Amino acid sequence: xxxxxLLLASLAFFFFLHALGLYRxxxxxxxxxxxxxxxxxxxxxxxxxxxxxxxxxxYGPLMTIRLGSITTVVASTPxxxxxxxxxxxEACSGRNIPDAVTALENHDAAVLWISTNExxxxxxxxLNTYLTHQHKLDTLRDLRQNVVDGMLEFLRESExxxxxxxIGKLAFAVALNQISNTCLSKDLASYDSDDIGGFKNAVKTxxxxxxxxxVADIFPVLKPLDPQNIRRQAKAAYAWLDEVTDGxxxxxxxxxxxxxxxxxxxxxxxxxxxxxxxxxxxxxxxxTLLVDLFIAGTETSSNSTEWTMTELLLNPDMFSRVRExxxxxxxxxxxxxxxxxxxxxxxxxxxxxxxxxxxSVPLLVPHKTETEVKLGEYTLxxxxxxxxxAWGMARDPRYWENPLMFKPERFLGNGLDFKGQHFEFIxxxxxxxxxxxxxxAVRVVSLMVAxxxxxxxxxxxxxxxxxxxxxxxxxxxxxxxxLVATPTLVK
Ligand code: HEM
Numbered sequence: 476x477x478x479x480x481l482l483l484a485s486l487a488f489f490f491f492l493h494a495l496g497l498y499r500x501x502x503x504x505x506x507x508x509x510x511x512x513x514x515x516x517x518x519x520x521x522x523x524x525x526x527x528x529x530x531x532x533x534y535g536p537l538m539t540i541r542l543g544s545i546t547t548v549v550a551s552t553p554x555x556x557x558x559x560x561x562x563x564x565e566a567c568s569g570r571n572i573p574d575a576v577t578a579l580e581n582h583d584a585a586v587l588w589i590s591t592n593e594x595x596x597x598x599x600x601x602l603n604t605y606l607t608h609q610h611k612l613d614t615l616r617d618l619r620q621n622v623v624d625g626m627l628e629f630l631r632e633s634e635x636x637x638x639x640x641x642i643g644k645l646a647f648a649v650a651l652n653q654i655s656n657t658c659l660s661k662d663l664a665s666y667d668s669d670d671i672g673g674f675k676n677a678v679k680t681x682x683x684x685x686x687x688x689x690v691a692d693i694f695p696v697l698k699p700l701d702p703q704n705i706r707r708q709a710k711a712a713y714a715w716l717d718e719v720t721d722g723x724x725x726x727x728x729x730x731x732x733x734x735x736x737x738x739x740x741x742x743x744x745x746x747x748x749x750x751x752x753x754x755x756x757x758x759x760x761x762x763t764l765l766v767d768l769f770i771a772g773t774e775t776s777s778n779s780t781e782w783t784m785t786e787l788l789l790n791p792d793m794f795s796r797v798r799e800x801x802x803x804x805x806x807x808x809x810x811x812x813x814x815x816x817x818x819x820x821x822x823x824x825x826x827x828x829x830x831x832x833x834x835s836v837p838l839l840v841p842h843k844t845e846t847e848v849k850l851g852e853y854t855l856x857x858x859x860x861x862x863x864x865a866w867g868m869a870r871d872p873r874y875w876e877n878p879l880m881f882k883p884e885r886f887l888g889n890g891l892d893f894k895g896q897h898f899e900f901i902x903x904x905x906x907x908x909x910x911x912x913x914x915x916a917v918r919v920v921s922l923m924v925a926x927x928x929x930x931x932x933x934x935x936x937x938x939x940x941x942x943x944x945x946x947x948x949x950x951x952x953x954x955x956x957x958l959v960a961t962p963t964l965v966k
Pocket of ligand 1: 586587588654767768771772773775776779835836839840841902903904905907908909910911912913915916
């Protein structure tokens with residue numbers, strides 16, 4: 476009853492403000508007029524990256540939208556994205572924690588969601604030193620090679636049985652095993668199971684619900700009701716991941732206590748780090764970080780692999796060119812070496828072009844102002860949400876010739892990359908919140924694509940023209956229909 480009264484009171488309040496025209500704060504960028512209470516909700520629809528790109532053509536590079544009680548600004552050009560992510564990096568580096576994420580028991584220790592404070596810096600330092608530093612990546616290369624050997628074994632078996640392969644599902648299992656081996660020296664997914672697997676289930680649920688439009692986020696009074704059942708779903712998935720990860724950590728602590736030799740993986744390094752009295756980093760940080768990595772690093776990498784393969788199967792000339800490039804460094808029976816793949820210009824151009832045309836995280840993870848911020852002629856108050864429409868910029872004809880065409884050549888010989896300096900192309904973001912997993916992601920995607928192309932021919936179950944290119948929007952933009960093809964061994 477109390478809740479109902481509160482709800483009615485807030486609705487009446489919004490009506491009142493709307494009637495007075497006060498819903499748009501002074502000094503804010505322009506934007507579409509919204510309806511009372513729901514604001515611009517109907518403008519956004521089920522594909523926000525597309526609708527926001529369209530709206531920005533009318534309202535400009537920095538635009539205000541209002542969703543319920545939440546005011547958000549949307550950055551839609553490279554210049555404005557640079558202002559947000561580089562020139563005002565620190566002031567714009569906050570996060571709004573979605574209600575779904577609060578279901579994670581220790582979300583206030585999660586690198587993806589906390590403010591860029593000292594705790595966040597300690598965690599990011601741990602990531603850079605123990606996960607993605609060049610030396611660490613090289614040390615753990617053999618573990619990742621073993622994962623690919625397992626994948627090839629599975630594909631050879633599939634060929635013998637003339638079985639079609641769901642490439643995205645396989646790539647997810649491989650990406651998960653790449654991360655789990657790097658972190659825990661363990662495989663967590665098997666390739667031959669029809670069962671989607673606990674990890675895939677949990678990560679898929681979280682990518683979906685953490686990115687889903689949640690009415691409780693825009694009308695906070697509704698949070699206790701969880702009207703779309705989003706927090707409950709997230710809670711079950713987080714609890715599952717939490718418990719399993721807890722088990723890995725306890726097992727490793729027992730191993731260390733009984734003098735089992737060190738594995739030398741990320742978990743060992745993180746446990747050593749947590750024993751350093753000088754650093755405020757404990758077992759809760761380790762558990763939450765591992766959960767964050769399983770979520771942030773798997774679906775994103777497998778999705779990029781699936782889209783790269785989609786484009787290569789639609790473009791046989793490009794497929795052959797990648798195969799020739801890999802052949803030139805591997806020969807007839809050699810082993811594909813991950814590090815060498817990073818120097819193959821055409822393979823890398825295909826991966827970059829995929830990340831441009833099929834951006835995995837289309838709106839980055841929304842940022843929030845930590846203080847009042849001046850962006851050009853506008854002033855954003857503290858706690859304003861900021862969406863950077865990386866998807867829109869990557870397809871904008873002002874910055875790309877024939878933007879809807881898959882054309883890897885546009886990345887050849889011009890130094891254009893995704894390290895956060897070319898703002899029309901920021902699939903990993905830019906500035907202090909930029910994805911810390913880039914070196915691992917690039918290696919994992921390159922190794923998978925090169926292995927698929929070098930070892931196998933692939934047959935689609937339908938004509939190329941019938942390939943479904945539709946997407947489903949969540950935290951990641953996924954293929955609506957899985958890419959399925961039948962492999963034939965060539966080497
Ligand atoms: C193709 C694969 C990947 C893509 C496209 C991707 C993309 C992104 C994007 C767009 C962000 C948000 C940037 C922002 O807020 O401005 C992000 C954050 C993050 N990514 Fe990735 N990512 C990928 C793979 C990985 C991998 C392999 C890992 C680690 C194993 C990882 C770990 C993280 C973490 C921990 C964050 C949060 C950083 C923070 O908020 O401080 N990602 N990623």
